[in-house]
Amino acid sequence: MVEHRPWTNIIAYAILTFGVFIVAFPVYLALIASTHDAATVVGGNMPLTPGGHALDNYYRAIFVGGSRAIREPVGRMLLNSFISAIGIALGKIFISILSAYAVVYFRFPFRKTAFWIIFITLMLPVEVRIYPTYKVIADLKMLDTYAGLILPLIASATGTLLFRQFFMTIPEELLEASRIDGAGPFRFFWDTLLPLSVTTIAALFVIQFIYGWNQYLWPLLITTQDSMQTIVTGIKKMLYTTDELAEWQLAMATAILAMLPPVAVVVIMQRLFVRGLVETEK
Amino acid sequence: MEKSVVFNNKLLPYLLLIPQLIITFVFFYWPASQAVKQSFLREDAFGLNSEFVGLENYQSLFADPGYYKSMLVTVIFSSLVAALSLSIALLFATQADKNLKAAGAYKTLMIWPYAVAPAVAGVLWIFMFHPTLGTLARPLRWMSFDWNPLLNGSHAMALVVMAAVWKQISYNFLFFLAGLQSIPKSVLEAGAIDGAGPMRRFWTITFPLLSPTTFFLLVVNVVYVFFDTFGIIDAVTGGGPAGATTTMVYKVFADGRLGGDLGGSAAQSVVLMVIVIALTAVQFRYVERRVQY
Numbered sequence: 102m103v104e105h106r107p108w109t110n111i112i113a114y115a116i117l118t119f120g121v122f123i124v125a126f127p128v129y130l131a132l133i134a135s136t137h138d139a140a141t142v143v144g145g146n147m148p149l150t151p152g153g154h155a156l157d158n159y160y161r162a163i164f165v166g167g168s169r170a171i172r173e174p175v176g177r178m179l180l181n182s183f184i185s186a187i188g189i190a191l192g193k194i195f196i197s198i199l200s201a202y203a204v205v206y207f208r209f210p211f212r213k214t215a216f217w218i219i220f221i222t223l224m225l226p227v228e229v230r231i232y233p234t235y236k237v238i239a240d241l242k243m244l245d246t247y248a249g250l251i252l253p254l255i256a257s258a259t260g261t262l263l264f265r266q267f268f269m270t271i272p273e274e275l276l277e278a279s280r281i282d283g284a285g286p287f288r289f290f291w292d293t294l295l296p297l298s299v300t301t302i303a304a305l306f307v308i309q310f311i312y313g314w315n316q317y318l319w320p321l322l323i324t325t326q327d328s329m330q331t332i333v334t335g336i337k338k339m340l341y342t343t344d345e346l347a348e349w350q351l352a353m354a355t356a357i358l359a360m361l362p363p364v365a366v367v368v369i370m371q372r373l374f375v376r377g378l379v380e381t382e383k
Numbered sequence: 384m385e386k387s388v389v390f391n392n393k394l395l396p397y398l399l400l401i402p403q404l405i406i407t408f409v410f411f412y413w414p415a416s417q418a419v420k421q422s423f424l425r426e427d428a429f430g431l432n433s434e435f436v437g438l439e440n441y442q443s444l445f446a447d448p449g450y451y452k453s454m455l456v457t458v459i460f461s462s463l464v465a466a467l468s469l470s471i472a473l474l475f476a477t478q479a480d481k482n483l484k485a486a487g488a489y490k491t492l493m494i495w496p497y498a499v500a501p502a503v504a505g506v507l508w509i510f511m512f513h514p515t516l517g518t519l520a521r522p523l524r525w526m527s528f529d530w531n532p533l534l535n536g537s538h539a540m541a542l543v544v545m546a547a548v549w550k551q552i553s554y555n556f557l558f559f560l561a562g563l564q565s566i567p568k569s570v571l572e573a574g575a576i577d578g579a580g581p582m583r584r585f586w587t588i589t590f591p592l593l594s595p596t597t598f599f600l601l602v603v604n605v606v607y608v609f610f611d612t613f614g615i616i617d618a619v620t621g622g623g624p625a626g627a628t629t630t631m632v633y634k635v636f637a638d639g640r641l642g643g644d645l646g647g648s649a650a651q652s653v654v655l656m657v658i659v660i661a662l663t664a665v666q667f668r669y670v671e672r673r674v675q676y
Contacts, residue, residue: 233652
């Protein structure tokens with residue numbers, strides 16, 4: 102502390118509390134809305150305290166679906182979201198740790214070329230090439246499949262760069278020692294490199310799980326069956342129904358369910374999350 | 384830095400690279416090249432035949448007032464979101480940097496919106512400000528302010544900006560806080576000894592030393608506004624009313640939807656690719672410079 106002025110701390114607490122309030126209020130409101138019945142929410146005079154329909158709303162959202170529209174219950178969407186988020190995270194880790202290993206620990210013709218081929222993918226997110234990618238998926242008969250939801254999103258360079266950077270910091274003596282002990286490339290990878298990379302892998306997993314869970318445009322395009330949609334894409338369909346009133350209380354219950362897993366990951370694994378976020382941006 | 388000790392297998396490194404290269408070629412290079420190719424073609428209504436039309440798609444794109452409108456929307460949207468989310472996050476980060484007892488708890492409470500999906504954030508904000516049932520739209524009505532983001536273009540823009548800023552504060556906060564904590568305290572103490580007050584110290588010492596972080600965040604935020612806000616816009620306004628919130632990325636989606644104008648959509652994709660590559664190049668030049676600090 103440079104100097105001690107009690108009032109600066111009071112101001113700091115006031116500003117931060119106000120900040121937390123702004124950040125939390127939209128979610129609080131959604132939480133409240135998910136505990137009232139449809140009439141209270143739509144009436145426009147919803148109280149700011151919880152109502153008594155929480156169990157009913159969440160039960161209907163998860164297991165039954167909407168009452169008027171024929172709609173897939175959220176339980177199925179949650180499962181789809183989990184499968185694709187975990188698939189994207191693990192897929193990215195798998196392909197990128199192998200390619201980083203090849204680029205760092207081997208010398209071979211076209212090594213730099215291979216690295217650049219991967220590196221350039223950093224620049225173009227899936228949003229700018231959606232329709233051609235859609236066509237590839239359609240040609241490969243992967244519409245409405247988990248493979249279609251997962252594979253195009255693991256084609257990115259972030260993981261490879263992260264592992265490459267981490268491998269560079271590992272002392273060369275470790276490789277020398279392993280080779281003297283007679284370890285080949287598989288043995289070195291499995292017994293030395295992988296155990297050292299556990300934290301990096303976990304940090305990347307946290308970031309990619311959130312990335313995969315929160316995907317919107319891609320699942321929206323390639324899922325035509327309701328049984329394959331993810332929870333993030335499902336919410337909007339509850340709001341913009343064509344011929345009847347939207348059931349906002351169910352939509353808000355769904356929104357709460359949709360943000361619970363990734364938010365829990367951030368809060369519980371905060372240290373890994375911060376590390377992953379900072380390292381993938383380097 | 385290169386490793387001097389390596390394995391000398393000939394085949395193995397290629398095998399290790401194959402999974403990533405296959406994925407990259409099938410889902411990245413192939414579609415990207417198709418987008419470039421498609422931008423020079425015109426398909427008939429049934430998608431059966433396509434003919435080479437040269438630069439026609441680009442010409443009609445740059446003759447379309449709607450495209451310039453989407454550019455303008457993108458510029459307004461990204462500058463508002465970047466300016467607001469950066470300054471609000473910097474305010475919170477400077478307070479959280481103040482050696483408070485509860486600083487850790489505040490940090491946790493500030494960063495979790497990062498994990499909320501953009502589309503979900505959009506749903507939360509349209510619920511709050513929905514013209515008929517929104518809790519915060521009510522006070523606006525009492526003040527006899529005719530709030531309606533579903534019909535009024537500027538209201539719609541204000542709403543998507545707020546949702547996008549809300550979502551981005553956590554990210555900027557985290558990086559600003561890290562940047563602030565890496566500024567040596569001795570420099571600030573020296574300033575204090577010379578008689579500079581907290582505001583003076585902030586603007587003459589902290590803020591200039593923070594400029595690499597600020598610049599980095601500026602680029603990241605612009606990229607964020609370009610691509611990650613798609614879900615927010617789609618959930619809140621669907622690009623409307625009357626294209627008031629249709630950004631360039633949203634237009635790529637909207638124009639090509641249901642097999643519409645695929646050539647025009649592809650031409651837009653190519654223009655976007657060029658913009659993103661330029662932005663990324665700026666970012667990397669800056670990263671290289673930062674290494675020399």
